[in-house]
Amino acid sequence: MTTSDNEQNIVASRLRTAREMAGLSQAQVAKILGLHRPSVSEMEAGRRKVSVGELTELSEIYSVDMKWLAGSIPDATNDDERIQFAARQLAKLKDDDLDKVLNLLHALRPQKGRRK
DSSP: HHHHHHHHHHHHHHHHHHHHHTTOOOHHHHHHHHHOHHHHHHHHTTOOOOOHHHHHHHHHHHHHOHHHHHSSSSSHHHHHHHHHHHHHHHTTTTTHHHHHHHHHHHSSSSOSSSSO
């Protein structure tokens, strides 16, 4: 495998991960981009190159850094990815629902004298 193939595989993997973390299907992404669903599938499989314009659009759709999507930034730890995913989901909530989640988080936080 060449360096170029490896880079394309990294981009393909990140495209899929970002889409899944955004909670979107390939069909939804294809519709947003004005493509056919198999085009998105081919991108995520590493069999279709992704243009800079498409990467820019995808980074906006998925709310991820384009440099990360393009493979320039190393993967974060699994915990960091989970926290980023949670933050993106929280940003989509209505204020009342966000308050409920924050109250739940407060209730789950270990208190002094309380076991973890």
